[in-house]
Amino acid sequence: MRNSQNKGISSIQIIIVVVILLTFSLLVFYIYNTNDGDPVVEVDSRDEILGWDTYTSPTMKITFSYPSTWFLSSETEHRVGVVSTNPNRGGNLAGLQVQVQTYPREFSESTFWSQLEKEYLNYGHGVVSENKNNLQKVEIGSISAYTGSSDAATENILEHYYFLYKENRIYKITVTEDLGFPERNVRDISDKIISSFRFL
Incomplete structure (x- = not known):
């Protein structure tokens, strides 16, 4: 057994x-x-961003990180640019620019779109009117934003736009690629800068 x-x-x-x-x-x-x-x-861009400088504007109510080798440009009360080469030495235009416009009232989604069509989505501001239907929804700093590109490169410059609102402010972020200097283009770094945006 x-x-x-x-x-x-x-x-x-x-x-x-x-x-x-x-x-x-x-x-x-x-x-x-x-x-x-x-x-x-997968590379976590926050590791790279840790060594970057931080820009904060209490007036524009925004803060973001950018590479310490980049340059601030066009800085005013309602606008700031960040470019990859020294603008005082004739550097290229690759980088981004943030503009903010303040209005008397807070926006809703519909009033934001109305203002966007009125002031930004036309031939005079770089984004052609046909693009308004092609804007794609993305998120920047936990806020819904809408992005699109210019239809064609003008003088070797290609621009990508982001529009968003918070309270009574509309932000326009323009990412510029200088096609005349493709070796200097840094679209991926501009995207990382945008991913670091926080609104105050």
């Missing part, structure tokens, strides 16, 4: 080992056949 029990336990152990080996083999086969090449590594 003991011999039959020992054989039963041995058979169960063998079955368990076989099942484990089959499962492991199938898992290895699945991983090997679904890997398309190099593994995808």
Whole structure:
């Protein structure tokens, strides 16, 4: 009787080992056949941003980080630019600019769109009227924003626009790519700057 029990336990152990080996083999086969090449590594841009400078404007009620090797430009009470090369030395225009316009009343979604169409989405302000239907919704600093691009590059300059509102302010963020100096273009860094935006 003991011999039959020992054989039963041995058979169960063998079955368990076989099942484990089959499962492991199938898992290895699945991983090997679904890997398309190099593994995808997610890089947290906050690590890079930690070494950056911070710009804060109590008037515009905004703060953001930017590379310490970049330059502030066009700084006024309602506008600031951040560019990748020294503007005093004839650098290129790659970078971004933030403008804020303050209004007497707080905006709702519908009044924001009405003001946007009236003041920004026309030929005189760089974003052609046909683009208003092509604006895509994104999020900047936990606030809904709308983005679009100019229809064509003018003098090798391509611009991408972001519009958003908070309370009684409309923000226009313009990201500029200088196509005349493609080696200096830094759209990915401009996008990281935008991801650091916080509204006060």
